[in-house]
Amino acid sequence: MNILYVHGMGGGGDSRIPRLxxxxxxxxxxxxxxxxVVVRTYDFDPEIGRQQLLSWFDELKxxxxxxxxxxAIQAIRLRGVPHILVSPSLGAPRNxxxxxxAVCIPGVSLIMHLIFRVKKGDRQKLKFRRKIMLKYRxxxxxxxxxxxxxxSHDYFYAFFGTHDHYMKQxxxxxxxxEKYFGKSYTVYEGTHFMExxxxxxxxIPKILETLDLCSKTE
Numbered sequence: 001m002n003i004l005y006v007h008g009m010g011g012g013g014d015s016r017i018p019r020l021x022x023x024x025x026x027x028x029x030x031x032x033x034x035x036x037v038v039v040r041t042y043d044f045d046p047e048i049g050r051q052q053l054l055s056w057f058d059e060l061k062x063x064x065x066x067x068x069x070x071x072a073i074q075a076i077r078l079r080g081v082p083h084i085l086v087s088p089s090l091g092a093p094r095n096x097x098x099x100x101x102a103v104c105i106p107g108v109s110l111i112m113h114l115i116f117r118v119k120k121g122d123r124q125k126l127k128f129r130r131k132i133m134l135k136y137r138x139x140x141x142x143x144x145x146x147x148x149x150x151x152s153h154d155y156f157y158a159f160f161g162t163h164d165h166y167m168k169q170x171x172x173x174x175x176x177x178e179k180y181f182g183k184s185y186t187v188y189e190g191t192h193f194m195e196x197x198x199x200x201x202x203x204i205p206k207i208l209e210t211l212d213l214c215s216k217t218e
Contacts, residue, residue, distance in 0.1 A: 008069025
C-alpha cells in the first residue's frame with residue numbers, strides 16, 4: 001500500500017516528515033498490507049517535475065498523496081486520489097512567476113539561492129531562471145482545475161502552523177485555502193515545518209482516518 005509524498009521546495013528523498021512516517025509504519029500493517037511512504041526528488045521546473053510525478057503515480061498506484069509546502073501544488077494536480085496537504089503554499093506559484101522578471105537583473109538569482117539555501121543530500125536543486133519561473137503560472141492554473149471550487153470531487157485536508165513565517169509574505173494563506181477548499185483544515189501550534197509531535201499526533205491519525213475512508217468507498 002503506497003503513499004506518495006510530494007516534498008516542498010528544496011526538499012527531496014531524504015526529507016524529514018516522510019522519514020518519520022516510514023519509521024512509524026515500518027513495523028505495522030493496514031488492512032493486512034505494509035504501508036510504504038514513497039518520496040523521490042523531482043525537478044524544480046514544474047512541468048518536468050509533473051512528468052516525473054505522473055510516472056511515479058502510474059508506477060506506485062498510491063492510495064493517498066501527501067503534498068508539503070510548494071509540493072502541495074504538484075500533489076493537487078494528481079487527480080483521482082485523496083490528498084493531505086502540509087502547510088500548502090498556495091501563494092508560492094504567483095510569487096515565483098511574478099518575480100520572473102527580477103532574475104534577469106545581475107545578482108538577483110544568486111541572492112535568491114542564498115536566501116533559499118538547500119541542505120546537502122538527496123535534495124531538489126533550485127533553478128531561479130526566468131523561463132522556469134514563468135511556468136509556475138500554468139502550473140497554478142492547472143492545479144485550480146482539481147480543487148473543490150473548480151468542481152473536483154477529490155478529498156482534501158490540510159494542516160497549517162500558527163507561526164508559519166511565510167504567512168507574512170502571503171505565500172501561505174488560510175483565506176486563500178478556504179476560498180478553494182473550504183474549512184477542511186486544522187491549525188496546529190507550530191511552524192511551517194511541521195514538528196515531530198504534530199506529525200505523530202495530527203498527521204499520522206489523519207492518514208489512518210483517510211485510509212479508513214478509502215477502504216469504505218472501495
